[in-house]
Amino acid sequence: MYLYVYCITGALQKPIRDMMGLENAAVRALQYKELAAIVSEVMMAKMPVSNESVLRHAAVIEAVRKEQTILPMRFSSIFNNDAAVLEFLKNRYAAFVSDLERLHDKLEMGILVIQKKKYVQNTEFTQSGVEQEFGVSGQSTESPISDLQSPASTGMSYLQQRRIYYASQDENDEWVNEIVKTCHAQFEGICVKHKRDIHTSFSQGVSLNYLIHRDSLNEFKNRFNDLKSSLNELRFLCSGPWAPYHFVSPGGSVEHGII
Template sequence: MNTPGSLTYVYAVTHRTGPLGDALAGVHGIGEAPLRFLPLTADTTEPAPGTPRESLAFVASDVPEQDFNESALKRHFEDLHWLEYVARTHHEVVQAIAARAPVLPLRMATVYEDDHRARQALAARQGAFDRSLDRLRAHTEYGVKIYLTPEAAQPPPTAPAPPAGPGKAYLQARRAQRHSRDAVYRQAEQAAETIEAIASRHATQRVRHAPQRGELTGPEENVLNDAYLIPDDQAAPFRSAIADAARHFPDLRIEVTGPWAPYSFAMPAPGPADAPEPPP
């Protein structure tokens, strides 16, 4: 039941269980709002322990309508501090679910007019959500990134050469730098092929994201940014194999991130007419 002047904010789809409900009791949503399950029906009875098929449900909380209606979201999406807070809180809720149950993370700022509209959206995608949760059961997302370090692109030191004019010296330095950088890129290609071969033995799915740029990478250049869906019993050998491979590529930094909730492998959030879309 919504409080007056509020909208229903949904964080994720999962299967409602008693133990998960107990765990989420200590987790709060945006604005410190308590979390609640929104199953397909308004029945609030907790599922019996050992139930073979738990109830599909949104994990939701109330948010102020004045902050999450369509016009307010357009303003807030230009406020980096607001975005950081909402994104962090959304992620914390999703990760708390993922630690205890299969979860489909939903897009940040997915809101509905009320619980009834949210349940309608859940019912409309029930079959697809159930299939996706089954596919993700006992799987976790890991990221693998390859970075070129600034030092790797510099030309190696050479023995002193005979004096050259300024123009010739400049061209020689540029040629040496280009050759050094080409060698590092070839090394990155070989590393990417090695990672792909490792993933073929351990991962069930891969998503290739665009390389990161700007403040996210600092002085390094990100040239590979992949996400892998890894069965839980393959996580340790996958990480170990990547770490072993990274030792063969001294001019690169190869980073494994995770475990994460399966953001890269979840279906897009449902979008009924009353769910405001964030601006592009």
């Protein structure tokens, strides 16, 4: 039997009752000084990823977050026993206490900005940057390079294609920077800290995370709606409030933070 850790918090304001975690095991608190790890027993040393397990992990975190400040743990943060969890709390004690104080009454909000698909002269670019034109049927109308073409002609054509591709990339970078600046300015004064998720590709959109005070939630939503209305050529998605996944300090071998 192992111990699954959902999150770290301070002294509990209310006792945990009738809360079920992964594998329908009872959730409990494991105390170390003024810290508490929210845990439940599991049968496996590594939890397989599934929709059900990830949602149950998040549900426990959200239930505790509604009552007090928490530091969420990564999915499948599993320890051998109570002693191992207590040792973890002891080793990270100063960082956990500092984070709980810094993130007290703070929430995370997420924004995804997606550029509506643009077509320039019915042109699409492949991953290699090679330009292809498509007809109405969606079939490529590009003619294969003839064997009679000279190497110089072929080389010039390739360089032209690469130039167009990199110009497109530069345009994308410039667009992203403008969107980031516009969004940050929109939430100035109510945003404690912000981060951009650089792991999100351009095609997936610009992903931004904002740390705000709990009391600023309604104001954040109002400003988001104003932003969405003023830039209707873009698609905006808002998520949250969440536990501050992106704003906890980095951990050690078993990291707390983003799922």
